[in-house]
Amino acid sequence: MQNEELILQIKDLKGYYKGSFGTVYSVDGVTLNVNKGDIVAIAGESGCGKSTLAELITGTPKPLLHYQSGDILIDNFNIYKTPSDILRKDVKTKIVSYVPQASLDSLNPVLKIIDFISDVVKERTGEKVAKTELVKFAGDHFERVGLNRDVIQKYPHELSGGMKQRSVIAISTMWNPKLLIVDEPTSALDVSSQKKIIKMLYEMKRDGIIESILFVSHDVSSLSQICNKMIIMYAGHLQEYGNMDDMVKKPLHPYTNLLMNSIVSFDPNGKNKEKLESISGSPPSLKSPPKGCRFNPRCPKVKDICLEKEPPLFEINDENRFVKCWLYGEGN
């Protein structure tokens, strides 16, 4: 399964939430290859499993979320077969770094950014670094990612939401990880701060600080500004994967198609006359997902087989596109 061109390989990944509430089949069989240098959008509605997928890739899911089966290879490290101390010291932040949702609030309110960084460095390297050296290391890095080096001497409450988010991303990339996973880094921020974050990610990739990005967001308009690939998740399944622009212009999966027709997006060239449509019904409960294709209760193109058998991920020839829908294979 080793492959030099791929930064991330996921094979039939399953991860469920388990507790007194039962089992929630949140990520149920996701297969995915990401090339080095790609910026991949992971999009979908709330509860579709996009954040769960991101969390599983990091190798340390939070309590209640349980890795079930499947393989994840990041830069040829098999994440769930790597001993935890190696995962902690050599893989995380150095090969893969994860910026979770709402992480702008994860800064310690009683520590200056630099002291927070000092804690991170101690945890990750196990070494105690002299303060002056640390100030230089962190300051240089903040400057490299386009921030002012004075930011490290501030307390979180002195920074705006956008600046906190950018500081967290800067801290997460201090060891130049090959793959950066960001989960909704722009939501809850004003559009001007959102653009700054997208620009920061773009420049970090251009300048070689990071190599590839997985960008989780529900906002396809923002994702389309920076990503070259897109994954659409629905009810725990990866439904479609392909080039960003192709998927926006010519979605193949019935769900992607309906989703694209429901997105209200600003058009600088004037009001779009077309009436947008919403998708009728609501996503299924993932405690008891429907048999077969999980979109079948809402799908306008549903066939008998969709109710019985879960479709595999069909590859569409020459288009680098993968679609999990019976319309695109076997018996058509």
Added chain:
Amino acid sequence: MLAIWGGKLMSLFEIKNLSKTYSSGIISRVNTNAVKNVSFELKEGQLIALVGESGSGKSTIAKMLLKLEKPSSGEIELNGQSIFDYDAKDYYKQVQVIFQDPYSSINYFYKIDRVLEQALKLRNAELTTDEKEKLIKEALSKVGIDANEILGRYPHQLSGGQLQRFLIARILLIKPKIVIADEITSMIDASSRAGILNLLLDLRDNEGLTVVFITHDIGQAQYIADDIIVLKEGDLVESGKVNDVLTNPQHQYTKELLSCVPSLYTKWDLEN
């Protein structure tokens, strides 16, 4: 339906030099000017969007229009009379609101039916139980909800989208002249969002409702509104027809704001 006065549509709401200053602190007072000298008017059947980033004062204006906050200075007139002279019941028969979070808009200890029954009390007419039931069913079917499916349930048993539709049905029962919609889609998934916006457009077109649509999402303002007001830190920086303001902005701030709005149809030049 529309009141014609002097060849022009009569203005329903008139907001004149509205300001709101919040003061805080005990020893040294700190004043925050949330809204500064904002004037605009609203005509019957108009759908106007108030847009701005956080701290622009758009929600403060909504609170003042709803009589939840008193302006520091300036006037708000409904049908030529100051809104603070209206009796509360009389006022809320004419002006209603839909908030961002449908779950916190409803008392979750009661079944949702109660919301509609109370809404009917705002009407003057004495209604029999049968008439009430008929009106409720009509209103629910207009917003695309099956009455049998949701009546008798509690708020937490419904999805955000369903509940927001339900609150629009409540508006239909009250039949106000004006609805203030404050970020009504921000807690709703993209796939149901268009439906809520279409519903609001239908109400305007078929019931003659006047809507103040408050949002931070320029795309939604463009989709739904006829006119737009752009706010920045309490100042009204630009207003006009949606198509003029959003395709040919005049004010520097509007230009900057629009340059930051992501669009599915164009791409940013991230190198510059």
